[in-house]
Amino acid sequence: MAAPLPDLLESIIGVAPDSALSRLRAVRPDIVRHTQGSHDVLLSPADPGGLSLPERALIAARVAEASGHAALTRHYRSLLTERGKPPPDQRLDTIQQHVERVATAPGTARPAHIEALLACGLTARDIVALTQIVAFVSYQVRAAVGLGLLADGPAP
């Protein structure tokens, strides 16, 4: 069997190998595998389509930052620095406005917002990927917080 890839959530929380928390996560191997797998295909897809790798890092960094999660914000900001900030233009503005909406007020989205993204040249695949990135980081922040609580306050 191949050596396990580094697990982002465990490194964010600081879960030691063979700790109680590491063993607890191992009870749910599919959650561990597909949480990391989702991160990898969304942030570093082999074919990014019309949503560039810098844009993907920017979106994730913004969602982490809006949530207030310091460690995940650092992770995605450093990925963004590595990739370089995407050049500002109207397309990027439209993307960022939609990211803000999906992250903080998803109930206010309407068809016109999707039409605006299509009008900027995003495809259906790009729009789903953008939405999945926002949705994934929203998941990841809460999974990280819950794991952190179990790390800091183990059962008596």
Added chain:
Amino acid sequence: MRATRFTLEAVDWAPWLEPVAAETATPAQRTALAASPQADSAYFRTLANDVDSLAERSPLFHAVMYVPRGLKRAERELATVVTSIINGCIYCSSVHARRFVELTKRPEIIRALYEEGLDTPLEPRLRAVVDYAAKLTREPVAMTVADLAPLRAAGMDDLEIHDLTNAVAMFANANRLMQTLGEPVSPDSATSGTAA
């Protein structure tokens, strides 16, 4: 017509993007759809536009919601209803409220949450689930280890708390996809909308 009320009735969902059609799906899209809770739903066919993320998300969703042991399924469903109410996701709350009722035969709990709000009186263990789900949804970074105390007092072990956390987190995800790639519609209007 857009559905605007939380309900225990079935609600449909109408996409704002063209879903992948079964007849033109690639082999990878067919595989990812087959691993999704409902391969033929407009929602999963919309997500199939970005096939690699769907291929990771469906097994993640399955593991979070349905894998045996740990937190009882009904309590996972309840947590996702709480998250969906806070995020305003009428479709998600309808589906998972009905699952909770199928498992528990206790529709009165859902009605109380819908009609009286999340502060409605509940037995201690359900109260602990609702409070943890609500805070993790609304202000995750404000949580402290003190937020685990009511769960532990209600008898939850770490695996159950882990499962509860992931159910809430999964619906931070689901509610965003569901509300921004399409909208909830009442079943009759969905039929006429398709015909139109």
